[in-house]
Amino acid sequence: MKTFKSMWLILAIAMLSILAACGNDKAQKSETENEQWDPAQAAATEVTIENNDTTQIYTEAPKKAISLNQHVTEIMLALGLEDSMVGTAYLDDKIYAPLKAAYDQVPVLAEQYPTKEQVIDAEADFLYAGWKSGFSEKGVGTPEELETLGIHTYLHTSSSTTNPSLEDIFTDIRNIAKIFEVEERGEALIVQMSQEVEDIRAKLPQGKEELRVLIFDNGKQDVTTAGQNFMNELVTVAGGKNIFGDVESGWTTVSKEDTVERNPEVIVVIDYGSTSVEEKINFLKNDPALKETDAVMNERFVTLPLSAASEGVRAAEAIQILAQGFYPDNF
Missing domain, CATH: 3.40.50.1980 (Nitrogenase molybdenum iron protein domain)
Incomplete structure (x- = not known):
């Protein structure tokens, strides 16, 4: 009788161990599923930019960007984004000397605006224009046309407004840094530019x-x-x-x-x-x-x-x- 009771005790302990293990497996599985899909976290990683009468929603940073004018090319290079670029275009003159090494790593697609075919061949996912002409019918195409091809667009706002200020440029820099998930670099660039300007003004x-x-x-x-x-x-x-x-x-x-x-x-x-x-x-x-x-x-x-x-x-x-x-x- 004593042996019989001992056997039941051993079986009960074993069953409890199995149930506990199952519970732990379910908890771990639940935690893994939550890590894989968190709606709140997914929403937080989305970036929404209102630009050029369009709403651009980014679920990840562009990987194959093309800059269409020199001053916006230099903004991207100053943010260290040359590895995310598949092309540049439309130089006005020599590239800014501190950015020349980075510029040389990016293919030049055209002396002026590239054709839509060149953009498609480069598998571009983002186009950055400095002037409105970049997204006109004479340029690469309208934002609406490019959106149907799965290509995001950004028009440099400070080049498209009356009497722009330095702060307007800083807004553009912040937007590009946000789109490419390099916000810290964007703020560092703005601080550097602001300090340089203040140093000059102090001498006036x-x-x-x-x-x-x-x-x-x-x-x-x-x-x-x-x-x-x-x-x-x-x-x-x-x-x-x-x-x-x-x-x-x-x-x-x-x-x-x-x-x-x-x-x-x-x-x-x-x-x-x-x-x-x-x-x-x-x-x-x-x-x-x-x-x-x-x-x-x-x-x-x-x-x-x-x-x-x-x-x-x-x-x-x-x-x-x-x-x-x-x-x-x-x-």
């Missing part, structure tokens, strides 16, 4: 009237200049006053007579395209009307590359060039 003369500045793109019969585009911000931060900053447009055309009346003290010559800086300055010196301005008579010209004048990572460099040209004694 205090209590002086701002210099009258003409931004000269080109001109023959009339003058093509900057109204309320990013050049207006750059000139202002560098301690000057854009004489056509009251014109509510980006690049604009004004008369020579109006230019002479506003009488610039300094002329910023934008360097790009087939017309050289020397040719532009010779035109200013020999034009019967424009040669009478203070800037031309005193030969006060500042040369600025178009790539530095765009809404990108070279903003501090552009402000440095302008400030040195405006106030050489302070630098």
Whole structure:
């Protein structure tokens, strides 16, 4: 009888052990399933960006991006995203020197905008345009067309708004950093750019009237200049006053007579395209009307590359060039 009771005790202990093991297996399985699928966590990893009248939802960072203009190419490279890029396009001039090594790792697809076929052949999943023309019918295609191909798009907002500021560029940088899941790099880049600008501003003369500045793109019969585009911000931060900053447009055309009346003290010559800086300055010196301005008579010209004048990572460099040209004694 004693042996019989012992056997039942052994069997009971064994059954309890089996049940406990089953319970543990179910708990572990449940935990594994929760780790594999957590709706709250999945929702948190989604990134939603409102851009260019579209809503772009990212469930993962793009892996095959193409940048369509130089200043946005330089933003991606400054964020260390060259390994996530399958192509670049449309240089205005030489790439920013600190980014040249990274740039050389990315294929150049076209001198201007690539074709839709080139984009498809590259298996692109993200296109980043610096100008609205990139997503026009003459560019790569509209965001709606590209979405049907499974390609996300981002239009650089600071290049597509009136009178953009440095903060608008920082918003674009934050958006791209968020899309590519490199937020810390984005904030570090913004801190660096902000500090560089503050260091320049600290050297500017205090209590002086701002210099009258003409931004000269080109001109023959009339003058093509900057109204309320990013050049207006750059000139202002560098301690000057854009004489056509009251014109509510980006690049604009004004008369020579109006230019002479506003009488610039300094002329910023934008360097790009087939017309050289020397040719532009010779035109200013020999034009019967424009040669009478203070800037031309005193030969006060500042040369600025178009790539530095765009809404990108070279903003501090552009402000440095302008400030040195405006106030050489302070630098």
